[in-house]
Amino acid sequence: MHSFHEFLTMGGFAAYVWPAYAVGLVVFVGSGWQSRRGLSKALARAARRAQEVEK
């Protein structure tokens, strides 16, 4: 890569390269967010149950 313009245009393949990386980003961020959200919910449920048992 010699310039930023070359980097962005990807030698004429930008229409394929950048969407491929965008798909990768969506899968990474999406699966990460969904996994973390699932754990937070499970911990919250467990905490609620522990409180109920204590009562």
Added chain:
Amino acid sequence: MFTWLHKLGSPPVLYRFAERAAPWCKWTAFALLAAGLVGGLILAPPDYQQGDGFRIIYIHVPSAILSLFVFAYMAVASAVGLIWRLRMAHAVTAAAAPLGAAFTLMALVTGSLWGKPMWGTFWVWDARLTSELVLFFIYLGYMAVANAFPDQRTGDRAGAILALVGAIDVPIVHYSVHWWATLHQGATLKLSGSNMPASMLWPLLVMMVAFLLYFGWLLTIRLRTEILRRERRASWVMRLAGQ
């Protein structure tokens, strides 16, 4: 080693192991992803035939390899769960399935985005592409079957059998380019080495390790969720939640 593996069959031990492994997997994966992206998108020279379009391999090949690896891993865990009746082996399989499906979908979409400029079409019913699509449906099938029963054990057993039967597709995907005349090119990486120059190869290897560690990080999170769901009535979960 077997003693260590046996210990991991205990839910609290496996939970704590996953909790401790998570940050190591996460930060190493992020560091390697950054290095791999810089190497693959900036430092690697354009391919002499495919130009800069070849850079899609840095995301396509790791996701495709991971799609096979995760299913093989699920099949081994399912076998362990069925043979030794280790409940946590089924939890590991259940936690890995959605991640494997996501990586398979990524491999299919990025592969078709590579196929359009190189082959002139987004999709062909070629043996490699079709068997990879079948793998995606097997992942979905596993998730549907494992969650279809009100009884956890029945769901685990049905899912494990499907994972073992579905594992037949893993060698079919891998060897499809040898067994049939496919449009898809042969393996980029072989155990005997690679034809790629080092400047193109190292970012690919780095990205593969980064994807594996990212999967490992998400697996530690999903596994803890799965353990909490399955062990919700256990006293150690109550103590953990009370902290």
